[in-house]
Amino acid sequence: MILNNNFSISNTAQRGFTLVEIMVSVVILGIGLLGLTVLQMSGLQNTQTANHTRLSNLLAYDMVERMQSNPFPVEQDSYHNVSGVNHTCTKSSPCSALQQAQLDMYQWSAELADRLPLGRGVVCRDSTPTRDDTPTAPACDGTGDIFVIKVWWDRDSSGAISNVSSDPDNQRDFPLMITFQP
Numbered sequence: 001m002i003l004n005n006n007f008s009i010s011n012t013a014q015r016g017f018t019l020v021e022i023m024v025s026v027v028i029l030g031i032g033l034l035g036l037t038v039l040q041m042s043g044l045q046n047t048q049t050a051n052h053t054r055l056s057n058l059l060a061y062d063m064v065e066r067m068q069s070n071p072f073p074v075e076q077d078s079y080h081n082v083s084g085v086n087h088t089c090t091k092s093s094p095c096s097a098l099q100q101a102q103l104d105m106y107q108w109s110a111e112l113a114d115r116l117p118l119g120r121g122v123v124c125r126d127s128t129p130t131r132d133d134t135p136t137a138p139a140c141d142g143t144g145d146i147f148v149i150k151v152w153w154d155r156d157s158s159g160a161i162s163n164v165s166s167d168p169d170n171q172r173d174f175p176l177m178i179t180f181q182p
Contacts, residue, residue: 049155052116052117052153052155053176055115055116056116056119056151056153056176057176057178059108059111059112059115059116059119059121059151060121060149060151060176060178061178062108062111063104063108063121063123063149064149064178064180066104066108067079067104067123067147067180067182068182070097070100070101070104071182072097073097073098073100073101074147074182075182076097076098077125078097078098078100078101078102079101079104079105079123079147080123080124080125080140080142080147081122081123081124081138081140081142082098082101082102082105082123083102083105084102084103084105084106084107084108084109084110085099085102085103085105085106086103086106087099087100087102087103087106089103105123108121109121112151112153116151116153116154117153117154117157118152118153118154118159118160118161119151119152119153120135120151120152120153120161121135121149121150121151121152122135122138122140122149122150123147123148123149124138124140124142124147124148124150125140125141125142125143125144125145125146125147125148126139126140126141126142126143126144126146126147126148127141127143127144127145127146128141128144129146129148129177129179131174131175131177133150133175134152134161135152135161135175138150145181145182146179146180146181147179147180147181147182148177148178148179148180149177149178149179149180150175150176150177151175151176151177152175152176
């Protein structure tokens with residue numbers, strides 16, 4: 001009797017995937033989806049920043065239009081660093097120049113606070129406008145022919161308006177600044 005020790009190994013093609021291949025493809029897919037999520041979050045943040053910038057421009061030009069429609073209070077310097085006060089002005093009891101400027105500032109400040117996160121603004125005369133200031137210290141010199149309208153808001157959603165170079169997240173909240181010469 002002759003024993004045949006010839007073993008034949010089948011050369012048939014393997015069908016399907018192994019568990020390792022499936023695990024690798026799931027990891028690659030997960031990394032790709034994570035990247036898309038980060039991209040989507042970044043896009044939403046940029047859209048929000050653009051919307052706030054657009055709103056701040058609209059509101060700053062709203063104050064310019066208020067000042068242009070009331071030239072007498074502008075000539076009297078009633079708009080320079082004025083605080084907002086809610087006056088009730090009527091045809092029979094019109095506002096003085098200062099009262100009109102205070103009313104405009106009150107309404108404008110309320111709109112800033114309502115539409116922008118921590119929105120604040122100032123209107124002042126300034127011969128050397130600069131952006132290195134804060135809402136509590138607007139750095140207006142009170143001289144010159146130029147009115148400056150500055151609008152601040154919390155651009156980086158940190159919960160505070162920060163305009164210092166040592167800001168921990170390195171995101172300074174520079175004001176939007178518009179100059180206006182009546």
